Every structure is written in C-alpha cells, then in structure tokens.
Amino acid sequence: MKHAILPALLLVFACEATPAGQPAGVPRPAPMPPAIAAPQDVDYHGTVQLRVDATDLDRKIFRVRESIPVSGAGRIDLLYPKWLPGTHGPGGPVASLAGLVITAAGQPVEWVRDTVEMTAFHLVIPEGATSLELEFQFLTAVNAKGGDVAVSPDILDLEWNTVVLYPAGYYVSRIQVEPSIKLPDGWRFATALETASLSGGEARFKPVSLETLVDSPILAGRYYNQVDLDPGAEFPVRLNVFADDPKYLEMGPGALAAYRALVPQVLKVFGSRHYNHYDFLLGLSDNLAGVGLEHHRSSENVTLPAYFTDWDKSVITRDLLPHEYIHSWNGKFRRPADLWTPDFNVPMRDSLLWVYEGQTDFWGKVLETRSGFLSKQQALDLLAFEAATFDNRPGRSWRALQDTTNGPVILAVQSGSSQPIQWGSWERNQDYYWEGVLIWLDADTMIRERTDGKRSLDDFARAFFGIDDGSFGTVTYTFDDVVKALNDVMAYDWAGFLHSRLEGHGPGAPLDGITRGGYRLVYTDKESTFYHSGEKPRKVADFDFSLGFVIEADATLSDVVWNSPAFAVGLTDGNQIVAVNGIAYDDDRLRDAIREAAKPGAAPISLLVRKGNRFSTVSLDYHGGLRYPHLERVAGTPALLDDVLAPRN
Numbered sequence: 033m034k035h036a037i038l039p040a041l042l043l044v045f046a047c048e049a050t051p052a053g054q055p056a057g058v059p060r061p062a063p064m065p066p067a068i069a070a071p072q073d074v075d076y077h078g079t080v081q082l083r084v085d086a087t088d089l090d091r092k093i094f095r096v097r098e099s100i101p102v103s104g105a106g107r108i109d110l111l112y113p114k115w116l117p118g119t120h121g122p123g124g125p126v127a128s129l130a131g132l133v134i135t136a137a138g139q140p141v142e143w144v145r146d147t148v149e150m151t152a153f154h155l156v157i158p159e160g161a162t163s164l165e166l167e168f169q170f171l172t173a174v175n176a177k178g179g180d181v182a183v184s185p186d187i188l189d190l191e192w193n194t195v196v197l198y199p200a201g202y203y204v205s206r207i208q209v210e211p212s213i214k215l216p217d218g219w220r221f222a223t224a225l226e227t228a229s230l231s232g233g234e235a236r237f238k239p240v241s242l243e244t245l246v247d248s249p250i251l252a253g254r255y256y257n258q259v260d261l262d263p264g265a266e267f268p269v270r271l272n273v274f275a276d277d278p279k280y281l282e283m284g285p286g287a288l289a290a291y292r293a294l295v296p297q298v299l300k301v302f303g304s305r306h307y308n309h310y311d312f313l314l315g316l317s318d319n320l321a322g323v324g325l326e327h328h329r330s331s332e333n334v335t336l337p338a339y340f341t342d343w344d345k346s347v348i349t350r351d352l353l354p355h356e357y358i359h360s361w362n363g364k365f366r367r368p369a370d371l372w373t374p375d376f377n378v379p380m381r382d383s384l385l386w387v388y389e390g391q392t393d394f395w396g397k398v399l400e401t402r403s404g405f406l407s408k409q410q411a412l413d414l415l416a417f418e419a420a421t422f423d424n425r426p427g428r429s430w431r432a433l434q435d436t437t438n439g440p441v442i443l444a445v446q447s448g449s450s451q452p453i454q455w456g457s458w459e460r461n462q463d464y465y466w467e468g469v470l471i472w473l474d475a476d477t478m479i480r481e482r483t484d485g486k487r488s489l490d491d492f493a494r495a496f497f498g499i500d501d502g503s504f505g506t507v508t509y510t511f512d513d514v515v516k517a518l519n520d521v522m523a524y525d526w527a528g529f530l531h532s533r534l535e536g537h538g539p540g541a542p543l544d545g546i547t548r549g550g551y552r553l554v555y556t557d558k559e560s561t562f563y564h565s566g567e568k569p570r571k572v573a574d575f576d577f578s579l580g581f582v583i584e585a586d587a588t589l590s591d592v593v594w595n596s597p598a599f600a601v602g603l604t605d606g607n608q609i610v611a612v613n614g615i616a617y618d619d620d621r622l623r624d625a626i627r628e629a630a631k632p633g634a635a636p637i638s639l640l641v642r643k644g645n646r647f648s649t650v651s652l653d654y655h656g657g658l659r660y661p662h663l664e665r666v667a668g669t670p671a672l673l674d675d676v677l678a679p680r681n
C-alpha cells in the first residue's frame with residue numbers, strides 16, 4: 033500500500049519542475065511489443081515431452097518438466113493457454129504459474145514476458161540447441177479464498193492447460209505432446225487419454241495433439257469406482273467416480289437406471305457418436321471446487337459428496353452430467369465458427385452461445401427427463417421456475433439476450449467468473465443458458481404443431497449434430513447454418529424468429545413454447561416439491577417472486593431482484609434480516625408475515641435489518657402474498673410439452 037503512493041508524489045514533483053508558461057510536450061504512444069507469431073496450420077517438428085508431478089498433496093503444487101524440441105537458433109515465443117474451450121473466455125490462470133526456469137544445451141535461457149499479453153514469453157534459442165528444457169510449477173489454490181481448489185487429500189483434478197507452455201505459430205492440433213503424470217501412492221485415475229505405460233506411480237500416455245491433451249483432463253483419487261453405462265457397446269461409455277470417502281461411491285438403483293437410460297436416449301436424438309469411448313469424470317467432494325466442463329470424449333464434473341447417496345434430494349443438480357455429455361455433440365463436435373480458435377491464445381467470440389449452451393441446456397433438461405433423472409412433474413416444476421425467473425427479468429429492458437453471450441468474456445476481464453453476481457436480474461450475465469431453453473422449446477413446439485407431430489427439434493438435432501458418425505473432429509457453423517438446418521426440418525422464417533427473440537426487449541420471457549405446449553405459467557402460495565428441494569440442500573428460503581430475494585441460512589439476503597419490493601426499500605445482497613414485525617427472524621415467521629400482509633387492509637411488513645454495523649427498520653408495502661411458479665395444464669389443448677418430455681422408443 034505504501035509504495036502505491038510514490039508515483040503520485042513523483043508526478044507532483046515533475047509538474048512543479050516544468051517551467052511556468054512552457055507547454056508540456058504532446059505525449060506519443062510508445063511502440064507496442066513485437067507481434068507474436070500467428071498460428072499456422074502446419075506440423076510442429078518433434079514431440080513435446082510433458083511430465084507432471086502431482087504428488088504434493090500438502091502444498092497442492094503441480095511440478096512440471098517440459099521438453100520442447102527446437103530446430104535452429106533464433107527467437108521463439110512460448111504461450112500459456114489463455115482462451116480455454118468450454119469456458120468461452122480468457123480465464124487461463126497464468127498468475128499461478130511460477131518458478132519458470134528454461135535451459136538449452138545445458139545453458140540458462142533468459143525469458144521476457146510480453147508487456148501486453150501476459151501469457152506470452154519471449155526468448156532466444158541459443159546456437160546448437162536441439163530442445164528447450166522448461167521447469168515450472170502450477171500453484172493450485174490451497175483453499176477456496178485462493179481460487180478454485182483442484183487438489184484435496186483424496187482427489188485431484190488436473191487440467192493440462194494449467195501445466196503447459198507451447199510454441200507460438202502453430203495450430204494446437206499440429207503440436208504433438210507426450211504427457212505423463214506422477215500420482216500419489218495407491219491413487220487411481222481416469223481420463224480420455226490412452227495409457228501407454230504405468231510404472232513407479234507414473235502413468236505415461238500415448239502422444240496426442242495439444243488440442244486433444246487440453247481436452248483430456250485427469251481426475252484421480254484414493255477412492256474410485258467405475259461403472260460401465262453401456263455394457264457390451266463397441267464404443268464404451270463409462271462413469272468414473274472419485275469421492276472424499278468410499279461410502280459416497282455407491283450408486284443406488286434409481287441413479288444407475290437413469291444413467292444407463294441416458295446413453296440410448298441421447299443416441300436416439302443425435303443418431304451418431306463423436307467418440308470412440310466416453311468417460312464421465314465425476315468427483316464427489318466437499319473439498320474441491322464445483323466443476324462442470326465439457327470435453328469431446330470425457331467431461332469433468334465435481335459436485336457434492338452425497339450426489340448418489342442422497343439421490344432423492346439431489347434433484348436440482350442431476351442435469352450436470354447429461355448437460356456435459358450432450359456437449360460432445362453440441363459444442364465439441366459442432367462449434368460456432370467464431371468460437372473455434374486455432375490455438376489457445378487467439379480470442380474467442382461467443383455470439384452463438386444460445387445454441388452452444390442454450391440448446392445443450394434444452395437437451396440436458398429434456399433428456400434427463402426422458403431418461404428418468406427427473407419425473408415429468410419435476411421437469412414441469414423446473415420449467416415453471418425457469419420461465420418465472422426469466423419472465424421477471426427487468427434487465428431485459430436494457431440488455432437483449434444476444435448481448436449476454438458476451439458474459440463469459442466480460443466476467444473474465446472483470447475478475448474471474450467466480451465473482452458473485454450482485455444484481456443478476458438486471459445484469460442478466462449468462463441468461464443465454466436458461467432463456468435458450470425457452471427459445472428452443474418455442475421452436476420445438478412450433479415444429480410439432482405445424483407438422484402435426486411428424487417433425488420436431490429431434491430432427492434438427494439429428495441433422496445438425498448427428499452428421500459424420502464416428503468423427504471426433506470439429507465442424508463449425510454460423511447463424512445462417514442454424515437457420516438453414518431449421519428450414520430443412522420445416523420451412524419458416526427462422527431468421528426472423530431467432531432475431532426477434534435474441535434482440536428483443538420483451539416485455540417478459542419467450543413463453544410461447546409453454547403455451548403452445550398446452551400449459552400456462554401461474555403463481556400460487558404453495559411451493560412445488562421440486563422448488564422446495566432446490567431450497568433445502570442450500571438451506572435457503574426463496575422469496576424471489578414475492579418480496580424479491582433469497583434468504584440464506586444466516587438470514588442474509590442474496591439474489592435481491594431489481595425493482596422488487598425489497599429493492600424499493602434499499603435492501604441489497606448481504607443485508608441481514610434480524611426481526612420480522614418486531615420478532616426475531618425465522619423463515620416461517622416471514623412466510624406468516626407475508627400471508628398476513630395479503631389480507632384486506634393489512635399493515636406493511638416491518639423488517640429490522642442489519643447492514644454492517646448499522647441497524648434500521650424498513651417497511652415493505654407488499655400485499656401480494658406468497659408466490660411460487662407452476663405450470664398449469666390448459667384443458668382441451670394438445671399437450672405438446674408432454675410429447676417433448678416423453679422417452680423415445
């Protein structure tokens with residue numbers, strides 16, 4: 033803090049030193065650093081050797097040795113992956129790279145970081161060198177305050193992009209890498225990589241391109257279970273589970289049946305596979321950061337320990353793995369042309385995330401229902417909650433859904449996507465997920481209605497994502513390609529349909545898919561079981577659609593809704609409710625107070641609020657009663673939504 037003041041003092045000095053009356057020189061921009069070589073679609077000569085020692089569980093440090101073959105002396109730039117597939121933003125954690133020492137032919141090689149691009153390192157290869165030998169560490173977060181924890185005493189999650197530097201100037205698909213990892217004694221691992229050898233606790237993998245390597249993380253741990261989800265299949269699908277404790281590994285019959293049904297239900301929609309094997313990597317842990325990240329032939333998932341053992345209570349989190357599995361088709365195999373990049377340092381553009389994430393979320397919810405992860409009623413309740421949330425989105429007035437696709441980049445530039453959102457209903461940071469579900473439901477029911485049920489979005493999915501069975505390359509697409517594929521299913525003004533929903537300002541969410549599906553969104557004073565199951569594991573009470581906030585276990589507010597009754601009296605996230613109508617706070621007391629206030633002539637609700645060390649009383653002039661969303665069947669209309677959710681035979 034002290035040295036931060038110094039430049040300001042010097043500036044004062046400099047100003048005073050300018051002779052009075054003499055104009056200061058006009059500043060000229062300093063030259064930018066030399067350009068970094070753009071990636072070319074040519075082979076990098078030789079194979080990079082990458083060895084990671086992941087045995088330091090105490091300090092949670094990954095130690096890296098890397099050997100990069102070089103041909104001839106001269107300048108080279110090494111890059112640390114910055115724009116990471118699946119995250120859609122520039123979140124490569126370069127601040128945690130440390131201890132970088134480079135040698136060549138036994139001599140030290142000095143490196144200089146680029147002064148603009150912090151993930152680029154300039155160096156000069158000396159005469160006679162045949163390789164650059166790198167040594168560095170990736171310092172993973174030792175606790176949640178330090179970031180996303182990737183190493184615990186029992187499980188670790190290695191993302192290869194955190195432990196590699198690569199030569200600039202080449203497509204990452206053209207750089208071959210031979211990776212290895214040393215794990216703690218007795219640990220098992222799972223990955224989409226193919227193992228070449230195992231000895232002395234070190235697993236060596238067959239060489240792959242850097243693109244495939246970064247797409248093939250490793251989950252490893254002390255307690256492990258593998259479940260074959262498609263027994264006897266030519267292209268196996270395996271669920272690899274690691275847990276804090278062996279007691280969490282056991283899948284009950286409900287979970288197992290749902291996972292086994294998922295694979296054929298997904299294949300019925302897409303009609304293809306874009307993997308020769310698929311490995312779900314699942315960590316069940318209180319000690320690791322939550323993750324859900326798609327890859328071509330695997331997915332990386334970390335969730336709460338009791339995911340299987342409390343299956344009946346984990347309704348809200350069940351779609352995590354179905355969502356990531358669907359990304360093998362939508363996102364990895366088919367990818368927006370502006371999102372695909374030839375290396376990990378060319379910026380990504382996210383304009384089609386309403387397909388990449390929005391339609392994946394749609395299929396995630398539909399296919400988890402078709403597979404039995406959710407009952408039809410649970411799916412309807414979930415949809416009611418999403419529809420209500422987005423129908424009450426004041427931010428729509430200033431921010432069209434299309435602009436929210438810039439969210440991952442904006443959040444990464446700001447401070448990392450883990451920063452809590454303060455005014456989500458106004459900022460609407462990543463609404464393309466859930467609102468994408470509503471838009472695709474709208475499209476699906478329209479196709480079903482206009483073709484008398486002969487066609488549906490299933491046909492689009494098969495035609496768009498199901499091409500080139502067996503290929504696990506990437507086929508890019510544009511907005512026009514999406515429109516054309518929709519028109520091939522059913523002729524319609526799809527460009528107009530999409531533009532109006534992506535660029536419109538409401539009012540309200542696109543709910544036509546629900547009404548055309550034979551339902552209407554209503555609010556009652558009764559919570560659905562599903563809604564309640566979303567509150568319970570988080571120990572929160574949700575008053576989103578009445579007072580306009582969620583209240584946490586310690587009676588502090590979160591998710592305060594813009595322009596809600598709570599907003600009107602100045603409440604924000606983090607305020608603590610101390611008392612309701614003069615009596616100490618509890619959830620039921622607040623519910624009772626809301627019910628009382630809905631009676632004719634009732635007084636406003638009085639809340640004693642703590643903001644830091646200040647206490648104040650606010651009066652909420654709200655008389656609308658408790659409000660919870662539901663979908664209500666409209667009698668006499670075709671139940672197209674039921675058809676969407678019904679399993680395929």
Ligand SMILES: [Zn+2]
Pocket residue numbers: 326355359389392
């Ligand atoms: Zn996703």
